Amino acid sequence: MATTSLWHIEGSLNDLIKYVENPDKTVEIKDDPTDLSNLFLYVTRDDKTADKQYVTAINCVKEIALKQMIMTKKQFNKTTGYIAWHGYQSFKPNEVTPEQCHKLGVQLAKEMWGDRFQVIVTTHLDKEHLHNHFCINSVSFIDGNKYDYSRKEMQRLRDTSDRICEEHNLSVIKNPSVRTPRAIYEAEKRGEPTKYNLMREAIDFAVEHSYDIKTFHQVMREQGYEVNLNQNRTYWTIKRIGEKKATRMFRLGEEYNHRRVQERIKQKDRIVNYHNYRSFMVAAQPKYIQIRPVTFRGSFKRTRKITGLKALYFRYCYLLGFLPEKKTHTPLSPEMREAWRRINRYSENIRLICKQDFKTTEAVSAFIASNNEQIKLLEKERNRIRARMNRTDNPDEKEKYKTQRDDITTVLTAIRKDNKTAKHILEDSPKIKEDIAKEERAMQQRFIVKQRNHRSRRRNIDDRETR
Numbered sequence: 001m002a003t004t005s006l007w008h009i010e011g012s013l014n015d016l017i018k019y020v021e022n023p024d025k026t027v028e029i030k031d032d033p034t035d036l037s038n039l040f041l042y043v044t045r046d047d048k049t050a051d052k053q054y055v056t057a058i059n060c061v062k063e064i065a066l067k068q069m070i071m072t073k074k075q076f077n078k079t080t081g082y083i084a085w086h087g088y089q090s091f092k093p094n095e096v097t098p099e100q101c102h103k104l105g106v107q108l109a110k111e112m113w114g115d116r117f118q119v120i121v122t123t124h125l126d127k128e129h130l131h132n133h134f135c136i137n138s139v140s141f142i143d144g145n146k147y148d149y150s151r152k153e154m155q156r157l158r159d160t161s162d163r164i165c166e167e168h169n170l171s172v173i174k175n176p177s178v179r180t181p182r183a184i185y186e187a188e189k190r191g192e193p194t195k196y197n198l199m200r201e202a203i204d205f206a207v208e209h210s211y212d213i214k215t216f217h218q219v220m221r222e223q224g225y226e227v228n229l230n231q232n233r234t235y236w237t238i239k240r241i242g243e244k245k246a247t248r249m250f251r252l253g254e255e256y257n258h259r260r261v262q263e264r265i266k267q268k269d270r271i272v273n274y275h276n277y278r279s280f281m282v283a284a285q286p287k288y289i290q291i292r293p294v295t296f297r298g299s300f301k302r303t304r305k306i307t308g309l310k311a312l313y314f315r316y317c318y319l320l321g322f323l324p325e326k327k328t329h330t331p332l333s334p335e336m337r338e339a340w341r342r343i344n345r346y347s348e349n350i351r352l353i354c355k356q357d358f359k360t361t362e363a364v365s366a367f368i369a370s371n372n373e374q375i376k377l378l379e380k381e382r383n384r385i386r387a388r389m390n391r392t393d394n395p396d397e398k399e400k401y402k403t404q405r406d407d408i409t410t411v412l413t414a415i416r417k418d419n420k421t422a423k424h425i426l427e428d429s430p431k432i433k434e435d436i437a438k439e440e441r442a443m444q445q446r447f448i449v450k451q452r453n454h455r456s457r458r459r460n461i462d463d464r465e466t467r
Helices: 013-021 036-043 062-075 098-113 151-167 182-189 195-208 213-222 258-267 270-283 308-320 334-356 361-391 395-466
Strands: 002-010 055-058 082-091 119-124 131-137 225-228 237-240
Touching (some): 055 062, 055 098, 062 131, 082 098, 098 119, 098 131, 098 151, 195 213, 195 258, 195 334, 213 258, 308 395, 334 395, 361 395
Antiparallel strands (some): 002 082, 055 119, 082 131, 119 131
């Protein structure tokens, strides 16, 4: 069984040329490469490829493949946009040998791209599951056209890989499931709240607090989810209240398809679950606030009201349960519960808002523009100092220039960090407003539904008494 994937790589051709012309330059090796030079270093690392034993070049020479790919780009004057494509082909543990894995990867690369593109195929042996990496030049050496990875091409990659596996008597995935986005997958590995594991937690909780399908539906709604449990449907679905797109429950795992959920509810002790359900529904009742007269000294006219971005973020942190510290509020909407995953980012945003006293997003944009001008001046000054440091042979002067350069670098780092946080404020503000609106709608909806149920029960009691 082999799984495949492919994604584009963006970067700067100038950086690649500098790297090629300066082979002794130290380049940081990243697990998630963002340019072609880093990608080459990653896919051909000695510790992953048995000292480059399992590295094959297609339509180029292995030792100078990077130079040849750049020459192809220059030849057709296509040095911008996507500079390469990075893909993999991964096998089940103990299903193939390293030699067989590499041979299958080379065969797949030749059939997919060998007629038009330069490709590097490497086999990584550092994981329990052997897997091939593909580095494909985005520009064809035949006609100069760029590689177009469409849905049709994605299916062709899967079909070609499956056919090659079948030819070598290897297993094939018959019904591939939808792949979880990498950001969500990594967050779930770290145990952070995401859309999908919050759904799983809500379903598990509902199973423990329901004694039939009707009460399961009610408990799910109390947690902020709409579930479609129509017995005539092939799949049950789940979505956040107010969300348009639903998720089929079987995609959350084997324990969450409609048959398994029904079995889990039936396996529970009905009496115990009835009491769990009653306790939960009572706790979920909206708390009516008793109005008490309070006397204040002074004048409210002199009180300064918090407005703007500061008020927006403080309100958001209050609804999240992050502020104040002794508050035990739990968000009602799944969107707010998922937002806890980004609480550190929101904390940085608030600190910068308070520090710079931002009132509007326009002030944030002006702050970023001002910082960009300052960055240009500091970079120009740092380059001037570097030039002086390179021209002098005096050790004392070199040390002085080095200190000045490092001081400017420290200032630049702080400014760039503030700029990054300011950009986060611009990106997050619309989402925060949307989340606050959803949370307030959930609070209002819960209150209205409970009030309606309360009135209905009172009417039933009155009707019985009149009879």
